Each structure stands twice: as C-alpha cells, then as structure tokens.
Amino acid sequence: MPVSASYRPDPLFSKLGPEFADPVAPARFPQHILRRRNQDWATRVGLGELTEAEWEAQFARFEPLPGNMREPLAMRYHGHQFRNYNPEIGDGRGFLFAQVRDDGGRLLDLATKGSGQTPYSRFGDGRLTLKGGVREVLAAEMLEALGVYTSKAFSLFETGEQLTRGDEPSPTRSSVLVRLSHSHIRFGTFQRLAFFERPDLMHQLIEHAVAAYYPHHLNLNAEARAAALFGEVVEANARLAASWMAAGFVHGVLNTDNLNITGESFDYGPWRFVPTSQPGFTAAYFDERGLYAFGRQPEAVSWALAQLGGAMLLACSQNALETELARFGPAYQRGLRQSMFERLNVVPGDLAADLEFLQALLDWMTESQIGWDQFFHDWHGGEASAARAAESPEAVRYNEAGFAPIRAGLESRGASHASEALSRPYFQRPLPVSLVIDEVEAIWAPIAEADDWSLFDAKLRHIHELQEAVA
Known part of the structure; x- marks a missing residue:
C-alpha cells in the first residue's frame, strides 16, 4: 500500500492491554459509496496517496493499516449521562482502528462511528444514519474554521442499509464515519x-x-x-x-x-x-x-x-x-478572551478590562438579539470594519445608544493588520457563512429526496473560504 514517507504509525493504546478495550470485527456493508474524503488531513497523516480502492479498503472494510493495530478495539468506559451515572456504556457503534502521528508530531486516533455492533451496543444496531454522518462532517468543518480545537471528519461512506430511527423519517440511509481525533480517552x-x-x-x-x-x-x-x-x-x-x-x-x-x-x-x-x-x-x-x-x-x-x-x-x-x-x-x-478576540480580530489588553468589555458585549448581544455570526462578520478587525458595518443588514442596531460603549471598546482594541484581513474576498460579502439548523436541514433535503449533494459541497466550499479568510 503506497502510504507516503510521512506516514508514522504509533499504536500506543493497544499496548495498554485487554482491561481497556475489546477486540471487535467491523460490520460488512452491502455498499461503499464515498461521500467525503478529507484529503488535507489525509496528507498530514501520510495517507494522502491512497488510491480510491485503497481508501475504501481502509475506511469502509477496515483492513489494517501498515504497522498499525492488528484489529479494531472497542474502548471501555463509563460516564455520567445528564448527571446520572451509567456503568453500561462503552464504544457501542464504533472502535479505535489506528493511531498515527501528524506532521506536527501529535498522536492522533482514527476511530469510527457506525461501524457495527460491539459488546457495548446493548439494543442498538451499531449503525450511523447518513444524515448523522453529514451532520458530523458539517459540524467538524465549521468548528475547525472558527478556531475550535475539534476532531476531523476524515472519511464518510454511504453503506446501502436501511435504518429505522425514532427521531427522523424511517427507513433512512446509512453511513460509516471515520473520525481523526487527538485522543478518545474520555473522562x-x-x-x-x-x-x-x-x-x-x-x-x-x-x-x-x-x-x-x-x-x-x-x-x-x-x-x-x-x-x-x-x-x-x-x-x-x-x-x-x-x-x-x-x-x-x-x-x-x-x-x-x-x-x-x-x-x-x-x-x-x-x-x-x-x-x-x-x-x-x-x-x-x-x-x-x-x-x-x-x-x-x-x-x-x-x-x-x-x-x-x-x-x-x-x-x-x-x-x-x-x-x-x-x-x-x-x-x-x-x-474566552482569546477566542472572542481572535474571532473579532482585535487586540487584547488588560485582562480585567477585557473581561468587562466582553460581558458588556454579550449582554448587548442578548438584549439586542443581533445575529451571532453577523455581528462577528460586521466587526472583524474592530473599528476598521465601521464602514462595512454601516452597510450591514444589522446596521440600524449599530446606531442605537446601547451600542455606543461596545463600539468604543472595539475602537480601543483595533488590530494593526485588520485592513489586510478585510481585503480578502470573504469580507466583501454582506452575509457571513453560518450553519444554523435551517441551513443544515436545507442541505439534507435534496440529498434525501434526489441524492443531490450540490448544497453540501457548496457549503463546504464556503466554510473553507471562511477558514482561509480568518486564518
């Protein structure tokens, strides 16, 4: 298998022994229709050169990767679920499949969701709906673009089974997801x-x-x-x-x-x-x-x-x-200061003053009910975006007296490099890329009705444009 020279297997978890996980066999699916291949992250972990057939073998049939885990492991764990302790859980529809080092040396897991039953499936079928897989991809991509430290949706195959679920129209299509994550060791x-x-x-x-x-x-x-x-x-x-x-x-x-x-x-x-x-x-x-x-x-x-x-x-x-x-x-x-200020692209100062400003900002956003994503889009770079904000669909709110102290706080924290960021095409658009529930449902509807993936593909392109603009 032509893995690249940068492929670095390091299956450390399997060395913990049988007290921490159970060997399992992956489900066999009637179909393997590739719906998502994360080529960027595949390259970063030395798997970018896999052919289509090899990708299917590794991430739909789960043949072992070279030098990696010999068999999948369903991890053992308990947990508080809505604050009620449950000792009857564990990996019920997934397993740890491989561990690799990325180009920065981090240990990363390749693990599944929807890969079949395990000793912890209880009464579940161990499968993942295709809609669930699509939602996983969208969430991970959007969070990565917004600077959240997130797992990556590495691969998604549609698997050709019909699943019954109580919380969505059934029967519904099935999928198997591979997630690239910096540890699946849970609390x-x-x-x-x-x-x-x-x-x-x-x-x-x-x-x-x-x-x-x-x-x-x-x-x-x-x-x-x-x-x-x-x-x-x-x-x-x-x-x-x-x-x-x-x-x-x-x-x-x-x-x-x-x-x-x-x-x-x-x-x-x-x-x-x-x-x-x-x-x-x-x-x-x-x-x-x-x-x-x-x-x-x-x-x-x-x-x-x-x-x-x-x-x-x-x-x-x-x-x-x-x-x-x-x-x-x-x-x-x-x-919170770091994440909020990075999203606004403004410069921090005194911690106490910055936190006071953020509390005032959040209070104003709650009171005004301004669009969450729209506000960060309108004021990226602080005062450098004042002209853009004046043309925003939310511009009337920025002229209200209650916004004056927020604007003053933005003015005092302007970033010297803001104009460079704002010159990017993304910030010439009046509306931000967002992913509220209505948009997710609108993306799923043509997939369910006509196997039309155009809105899904377009949303991923737009999310990548956002990521490039705020990087």
Missing part, C-alpha cells in the same frame, strides 16, 4: 476504573496518558504526575468551553463520556449553532432541563471535570486535585 475511561476500584489500572492509564499527550510531566513522581495530568485536562477543557461560546456552538450532550483528556471537541450528535445570543438555547430535544444549554456549557464542563477528579482520587490526594480544578475559572476567562 469516563477513568470513571470506570474508579467504579471497579482498580488503582493499579488507574496508575497505568495515567502513565499512558502523560507519556502520550503530556510527556513533559514524566519526570514527576506518581502522585504529582496524576495531579499534573488533571491540571492539563482542566485547562484544556476550559479553553474548549470558551471556544464553543465564541463560536456560538451548542454541543448538546456534554456527558463525561463525550469529553476527553486533550480538550478536543468531538462526537457531534444533536449539535446546533445559535442564531442569536440565547443562554437557554438547547441542541438536544431530550435535554428537557436545559442542562447543556448554550449558556450552561462552561458549568457543564466544570462539573464533568469534578467527576473526573473524583475518579482520580484513586491515584492522587483530594487537596492536590482540588488545587488543579481551581484552575478552571481563570483558564476559562483567558480562553
């Missing part, structure tokens, strides 16, 4: 070991996680290493929560099995982007209490981190873990 992976009271395995997992993802802590003793790992996870997930808020993104299901140790966003089920600033906006129809609403996401991540810390008491003192958990608030504040 719930640690929780499972605490549940079974296995300090030996907890220490083994911590050693593995530090060596694979935070090797600069390897010189510490066992307890200090555990505390340091937890602190890294706290900081990484605080930054993640902040980046979701700047993106206007609602993950929808922030269970402890959907958060990982590298602070990378992944597993896109009932996600949404907010049309306007609505703290109570929910993505999942089954989130009846609004537990994972837009404005509650930082709280949800902090709570989940506390559960991870509770599990790690098997390997570390409570005082040390509480000290590390206390880093969440400051890390979130710094992350």
Whole structure:
C-alpha cells in the first residue's frame, strides 16, 4: 500500500492491554459509496496517496493499516449521562482502528462511528444514519474554521442499509464515519476504573496518558504526575468551553463520556449553532432541563471535570486535585478572551478590562438579539470594519445608544493588520457563512429526496473560504 514517507504509525493504546478495550470485527456493508474524503488531513497523516480502492479498503472494510493495530478495539468506559451515572456504556457503534502521528508530531486516533455492533451496543444496531454522518462532517468543518480545537471528519461512506430511527423519517440511509481525533480517552475511561476500584489500572492509564499527550510531566513522581495530568485536562477543557461560546456552538450532550483528556471537541450528535445570543438555547430535544444549554456549557464542563477528579482520587490526594480544578475559572476567562478576540480580530489588553468589555458585549448581544455570526462578520478587525458595518443588514442596531460603549471598546482594541484581513474576498460579502439548523436541514433535503449533494459541497466550499479568510 503506497502510504507516503510521512506516514508514522504509533499504536500506543493497544499496548495498554485487554482491561481497556475489546477486540471487535467491523460490520460488512452491502455498499461503499464515498461521500467525503478529507484529503488535507489525509496528507498530514501520510495517507494522502491512497488510491480510491485503497481508501475504501481502509475506511469502509477496515483492513489494517501498515504497522498499525492488528484489529479494531472497542474502548471501555463509563460516564455520567445528564448527571446520572451509567456503568453500561462503552464504544457501542464504533472502535479505535489506528493511531498515527501528524506532521506536527501529535498522536492522533482514527476511530469510527457506525461501524457495527460491539459488546457495548446493548439494543442498538451499531449503525450511523447518513444524515448523522453529514451532520458530523458539517459540524467538524465549521468548528475547525472558527478556531475550535475539534476532531476531523476524515472519511464518510454511504453503506446501502436501511435504518429505522425514532427521531427522523424511517427507513433512512446509512453511513460509516471515520473520525481523526487527538485522543478518545474520555473522562469516563477513568470513571470506570474508579467504579471497579482498580488503582493499579488507574496508575497505568495515567502513565499512558502523560507519556502520550503530556510527556513533559514524566519526570514527576506518581502522585504529582496524576495531579499534573488533571491540571492539563482542566485547562484544556476550559479553553474548549470558551471556544464553543465564541463560536456560538451548542454541543448538546456534554456527558463525561463525550469529553476527553486533550480538550478536543468531538462526537457531534444533536449539535446546533445559535442564531442569536440565547443562554437557554438547547441542541438536544431530550435535554428537557436545559442542562447543556448554550449558556450552561462552561458549568457543564466544570462539573464533568469534578467527576473526573473524583475518579482520580484513586491515584492522587483530594487537596492536590482540588488545587488543579481551581484552575478552571481563570483558564476559562483567558480562553474566552482569546477566542472572542481572535474571532473579532482585535487586540487584547488588560485582562480585567477585557473581561468587562466582553460581558458588556454579550449582554448587548442578548438584549439586542443581533445575529451571532453577523455581528462577528460586521466587526472583524474592530473599528476598521465601521464602514462595512454601516452597510450591514444589522446596521440600524449599530446606531442605537446601547451600542455606543461596545463600539468604543472595539475602537480601543483595533488590530494593526485588520485592513489586510478585510481585503480578502470573504469580507466583501454582506452575509457571513453560518450553519444554523435551517441551513443544515436545507442541505439534507435534496440529498434525501434526489441524492443531490450540490448544497453540501457548496457549503463546504464556503466554510473553507471562511477558514482561509480568518486564518
């Protein structure tokens, strides 16, 4: 198989042994119709030279990659689901298939969604609807463009089966997704070991996680290493929560099995982007209490981190873990300033003053109900975009008295390079690229009705234009 010279297999997770995962066989599908090949990321992990037939063999039939895992592994974990502990979960419709190094040396997983039943499928069929696969691709692409640290939708095949689902018209088409992610080790992976009271395995997992993802802590003793790992996870997930808020993104299901140790966003089920600033906006129809609403996401991540810390008491003192958990608030504040200011392309200054400005901005956006994406589009570069904002569909709001202090804050934080960014064609358009639910449904409708992928392809092109413009 002609992998490139940059292909670097490194199947570290399989070395943890049988206590952490179960070998499984991939499902056999009647069809393999390629719907998405992420060539950019394939190149970055040394798989860009695969032929169409080889891509199908690797990512639809799941033949082993050279020098990589000999068989797929369904990972074992538990988790709090809407704050109810569930010891009956694990990889129920996916598996870890391979691990590789990218061109920056990071360890990345190739893992699946919709690849068939596993010991943790319970009553599920282990499959993924095609609509679910399309939504995963769109979410990952949009989040990457908006600067969120996200998994990548690496491959999507339509598989030719008819699936029955209770929350969408059935029968519906099926797919199998391959996701490229910086670790699938979840908070719930640690929780499972605490549940079974296995300090030996907890220490083994911590050693593995530090060596694979935070090797600069390897010189510490066992307890200090555990505390340091937890602190890294706290900081990484605080930054993640902040980046979701700047993106206007609602993950929808922030269970402890959907958060990982590298602070990378992944597993896109009932996600949404907010049309306007609505703290109570929910993505999942089954989130009846609004537990994972837009404005509650930082709280949800902090709570989940506390559960991870509770599990790690098997390997570390409570005082040390509480000290590390206390880093969440400051890390979130710094992350929110960074993410919001990067999206606005303005320059930070004094942290306290910047946070006061951001609170005023968010309050104004909630009160005015201005379009979330439209505002960031109109004021990219701060005051340098004043003329553009005056031509915006939302221009009348910028003349209201309530906006005056926001404009003053933007003026005082202008970026010297803003004019260069604004010269790009993307910023000549009056409307931003967005991905609210109505747009997602409009993309799916012609696929479902006529196998017409033109809107899907066009949206991906537009998202890439956004990414290039704000890079």
